[in-house]
Amino acid sequence: MLILTCPCCGVTAEETEFHQGGEAHLTRHGPGASEEEFHTYLFAKENPKGVHFERWRHNNGCGKWFHAARDTVTLEVYGTYSAQTLEPPQVIRDAITAKRPGWRWREFA
Amino acid sequence: MKRYSVFAVAREALRDHMGWERAWASPEPKKRYDVIIIGAGGHGLATAYYLGKNFGITNVAVLEKGWLGGGNTGRNTTIIRSNYLQDPSAAIYEKSRSLYETLSQDINYNIMYSPRGVIMLAQTEHEVRGYKRTAQANALQGVTTEFITPRRVKEIVPIINLDGPRYPVLGGLWQARAGTARHDAVAWGYARACSAMGMDIIQKCEVTGIRRDGGRVTGVTTNRGDIDCDKLGIVVAGHSGHLADMAGFRLPIESVALQALVSEPIKPCMDCVVMANTVHGYMSQSDKGEMVIGGGTDGYNNYTQRGAFHHIEETVRALVETFPMVARLKMLRQWGGIVDVTGDRSPILSKTPVDGIFINAGWGTGGFKAIPGSGWGFAELMAKGHSPLCDAFGLDRFYQGRFIDESVAAGVAH
Ligand SMILES: Cc1cc2nc3c(=O)[nH]c(=O)nc-3n(C[C@H](O)[C@H](O)[C@H](O)COP(=O)(O)OP(=O)(O)OC[C@H]3O[C@@H](n4cnc5c(N)ncnc54)[C@H](O)[C@@H]3O)c2cc1C
Ligand SMILES: [Zn+2]
Numbered sequence: 001m002l003i004l005t006c007p008c009c010g011v012t013a014e015e016t017e018f019h020q021g022g023e024a025h026l027t028r029h030g031p032g033a034s035e036e037e038f039h040t041y042l043f044a045k046e047n048p049k050g051v052h053f054e055r056w057r058h059n060n061g062c063g064k065w066f067h068a069a070r071d072t073v074t075l076e077v078y079g080t081y082s083a084q085t086l087e088p089p090q091v092i093r094d095a096i097t098a099k100r101p102g103w104r105w106r107e108f109a
Numbered sequence: 110m111k112r113y114s115v116f117a118v119a120r121e122a123l124r125d126h127m128g129w130e131r132a133w134a135s136p137e138p139k140k141r142y143d144v145i146i147i148g149a150g151g152h153g154l155a156t157a158y159y160l161g162k163n164f165g166i167t168n169v170a171v172l173e174k175g176w177l178g179g180g181n182t183g184r185n186t187t188i189i190r191s192n193y194l195q196d197p198s199a200a201i202y203e204k205s206r207s208l209y210e211t212l213s214q215d216i217n218y219n220i221m222y223s224p225r226g227v228i229m230l231a232q233t234e235h236e237v238r239g240y241k242r243t244a245q246a247n248a249l250q251g252v253t254t255e256f257i258t259p260r261r262v263k264e265i266v267p268i269i270n271l272d273g274p275r276y277p278v279l280g281g282l283w284q285a286r287a288g289t290a291r292h293d294a295v296a297w298g299y300a301r302a303c304s305a306m307g308m309d310i311i312q313k314c315e316v317t318g319i320r321r322d323g324g325r326v327t328g329v330t331t332n333r334g335d336i337d338c339d340k341l342g343i344v345v346a347g348h349s350g351h352l353a354d355m356a357g358f359r360l361p362i363e364s365v366a367l368q369a370l371v372s373e374p375i376k377p378c379m380d381c382v383v384m385a386n387t388v389h390g391y392m393s394q395s396d397k398g399e400m401v402i403g404g405g406t407d408g409y410n411n412y413t414q415r416g417a418f419h420h421i422e423e424t425v426r427a428l429v430e431t432f433p434m435v436a437r438l439k440m441l442r443q444w445g446g447i448v449d450v451t452g453d454r455s456p457i458l459s460k461t462p463v464d465g466i467f468i469n470a471g472w473g474t475g476g477f478k479a480i481p482g483s484g485w486g487f488a489e490l491m492a493k494g495h496s497p498l499c500d501a502f503g504l505d506r507f508y509q510g511r512f513i514d515e516s517v518a519a520g521v522a523h
Contacts, residue, residue, distance in 0.1 A: 001418050002409070016419055020409035022363075035508055043361035043452065043507045047350030049412050072364075072411045 002070075007080045009062035021055035024067045025087065049073055051096055051103045053088055056080070069096060110305035113217055132297060133177075133304035138311050138336050142170045144491065145329060145338040147316050147352060149173035150182040151292075151477065152469050153344035154299035154310075155484020156491070158216070161306040163485070164492040169308040170338075171300075172331060174315035178296030181346050182477065184414075184446035186369050186393070186403045188382055189478040190227045190287035192254045194243050195513050197501035198455060199250035204498060205482025209290060212481060218298030220290045221396070226381040227287035228262060230431075232276035233387055240282040254284045268378055273430045276387050289382060289393055295480055319356045319466070326356075326465035340491055341466045347412065347447025349470035358462045360470070361451055361507050367406045367474050368416030368445040370424070372438040374398030383431070390427030392435075400438060402428060406448065406474060416445035448473050453512035458487050458499035467491050468504075 002015035011017075023046055029037040046052065052072050057065050067085070069078040069092050078099065079092045096103055111117065111130055121128050144160060146153045149171045160166040173179075189209055191202035208215075209222050231237040240256055247254040259271050262281045271278045300310050311333070318330035319341070328337035343352045347364040374397050384391035384403075391403045405420040421443060428435045451457060451471040456479070458469050469487045472479060486498030501513060 014419075015408070015417065039508050040359075044359035045350065045361060045363050046359065047363050047410055048354070049348070049351045052410060054409065070409075073413070075411060075413060 002075055002077070004056060004068060004077060005080050006058040006061060006064070007066050007082055008058060008064040011058070011061055013061065017058065017060040019057045019059045021057055021065065024053040024055045024083075046106055048105070051078070051100060051105060053105065055083065071100070110301065113219075132301040133310055136309045136311065138170060138172075138314065138331070138333055139309065141328075141337040142309070143168040143338065144340045144342065145169070145336060146171045146342040146344055147329070148180070148343070148345040148348075149177045149296070149300065149310060149312065150180045150344065150346060151178070151295050151299070151480035152182075152346075152472065152483050152487070153342070154296055154303060155480050156342055156344060156469065156487045157303045157308055157484075158299045158306075159484045159488035160492060161303065161308060163488060166492060167306045167308055169303070170336065171303065171308065171310045172314045172316055172329070172336075173310070173312045176312050177300055177310065178293050181446040181448060182296050182480070183293055184369070184444055185292055185477040186391070186401050187289040187292050187477055188227060188287070188384075188391070188393070188403075188475075189222070189290060190284050191252050191478070192227075192229070192243060192247055192282055192284045192287070193515055194246050195455075195515060196250060197513055198515055199247065199252050201482045201486060201498050201502075202479055203250070203252050203482075204485060205479045206287065208481035208485065210286075212290075212295075212298070216298045216302040218294060218301060220294040220298050222288065222290040224286045224288040225393075226265070226283065226285045228257075228265065228281040228283050228381060228383050230262070230278050230383065230385045230387075231280045231282070232273075232278060232385065234279070236387060237279050240280070243282055252284075253286060254282055257281050257283045265381055266379060266383055268432050268434055269383065270431060270433050273388070275430065287382070292477060295477075299484075316352065316355070319352070321356070321463055324464055326463055339465060342469060342487065342491055343461075343466065344469045344487075346449050346470065346472065346476070349449050349468065353461075353468070356461065356463050356466055360457070360468075360504075362449045362457070362471055363410045364412060364447050364449055365407045365409070366411055366413050366416040366445040367448045368404040368420060368443060370402050370404060370421065370440050370443040371395070372400040372402070372435075373441050375400070375438070378434070385427060385431045388427035388430060390424050390431065392428055392432065399441065400435065404443075406450070412447050414445050414447055416443075450474070452507075454515040455513035456483070456502055457504055458483065458490060458496075459503040459505075460490075460494075461504065
């Protein structure tokens with residue numbers, strides 16, 4: 001069972017207390033966007049076999065959204081962090097590099 | 110290839126079964142093929158089979174990183190039905206179901222197709238309206254289904270509890286010619302038929318890279334060396350995103366684990382398939398007597414082939430309220446497969462941004478039923494560049510907002 005720590009209220013709990021809200025760090029293209037950009041925003045999924053950045057909501061707790069870095073193969077959680085950021089913080093990236101040298105993720109645009 | 114028949118069984122019985130030959134060859138990969146299919150699940154093998162049978166293309170290799178049918182094809186709960194809502198779905202799923210009817214004869218391999226009937230229970234007013242609508246749509250599509258009363262449901266499934274604690278049974282969508290088949294046999298039967306046509310089925314051969322030249326595919330890199338090809342079919346279910354990444358594009362697909370479990374074997378007690386979408390569980394009985402039970406999908410992408418533990422409790426709870434006798438059963442085994450889910454719950458049968466690469470994916474939680482039809486259409490797409498069965502399922506539908514919404518028909522994960 002996945003165990004996550006909510007960075008908003010500090011509670012550590014099992015996955016049944018949370019809800020995953022899909023890939024994180026998407027650029028929300030809006031009016032004036034090209035078809036390609038809008039398609040990428042809505043549909044082109046990273047869906048990696050490995051490191052994944054994603055949105056979670058502590059829906060049976062404080063109710064707030066946050067981000068997590070997680071491995072989709074081992075289910076290891078590299079860390080959780082505030083959703084008020086465009087890119088994963090350096091500490092999270094370092095934690096991933098320590099475990100998975102050479103990992104990559106699309107450009108954080 | 111020697112034919113399987115009652116005479117072959119009699120002949121072998123008289124000589125201690127020493128004369129059976131290997132069902133398919135295990136060749137070394139050649140340097141080049143006209144067509145390479147990645148993934149020897151049902152969809153990959155069926156594609157190869159119909160490429161040979163319908164289009165005479167036999168210089169084909171099917172590359173499989175593990176063993177034949179070791180992906181979702183050998184892990185599913187084998188429900189076959191075609192009572193979908195949208196016309197393009199009805200066309201491909203009904204083509205598939207009808208091919209299943211005579212597949213054993215066609216490939217001379219007993220796939221044990223059992224048209225035992227499938228009921229999808231309606232347990233809310235919303236579901237009643239939804240299934241009545243589906244029954245009407247099916248009538249227009251030429252798919253035989255019927256909305257039945259709770260009394261009929263009880264006649265067909267005596268072990269059911271009509272007045273469950275949460276959701277009483279208000280009716281059901283009944284497809285009498287839907288049913289089940291033996292999953293491994295579908296993979297094995299197609300593999301044997303492909304091998305007999307001279308195709309190479311290469312197991313333990315993992316594709317690790319896709320080679321391109323000026324926007325066109327030239328071949329693949331594998332753990333058994335480079336292999337060249339004219340056309341490449343990616344048919345890898347849960348690993349579609351991973352392979353698309355190797356080819357340099359992304360897909361509207363996310364991979365999650367879906368699980369299933371079986372009980373200890375018991376005497377025959379239910380001779381059809383029952384799906385209860387509202388409480389989220391479904392069940393059928395295998396020929397060995399095990400109750401085959403479909404579970405839930407995980408709530409986050411993963412590649413674990415295991416599934417989250419708490420789904421077992423949710424699934425079993427749903428079944429106990431639908432079939433109280435299940436409470437006295439022991440569960441024997443549980444397992445998971447990685448399913449490839451699209452936003453509109455419909456598959457992708459399409460050309461890709463790379464010339465010569467085609468993709469067959471997104472069957473998600475319900476593609477076993479579609480194997481023959483998908484192979485039929487995808488072979489045509491790969492051979493001729495388009496296919497009436499596949500045209501609506503292209504990647505372009507995500508640019509055009511032309512979705513084939515089957516989120517209701519897909520309902521429970523199956
Ligand atoms: C628990 C469960 C229950 C289900 N129940 C039903 C049901 O009742 N009815 C129904 O219709 N459907 C059901 N499904 C869905 C169905 O199983 C799938 O949609 C279908 O089997 C997909 O077939 P496939 O050939 O596309 O994929 P798979 O059978 O998964 O084959 C893909 C193959 O590609 C191989 N591969 C992956 N990467 C590589 C690589 N790099 N190189 C070489 N080979 C590679 C894999 O090893 C695998 O063998 C269920 C699925 C699960 C998991
Ligand atoms: Zn919280």
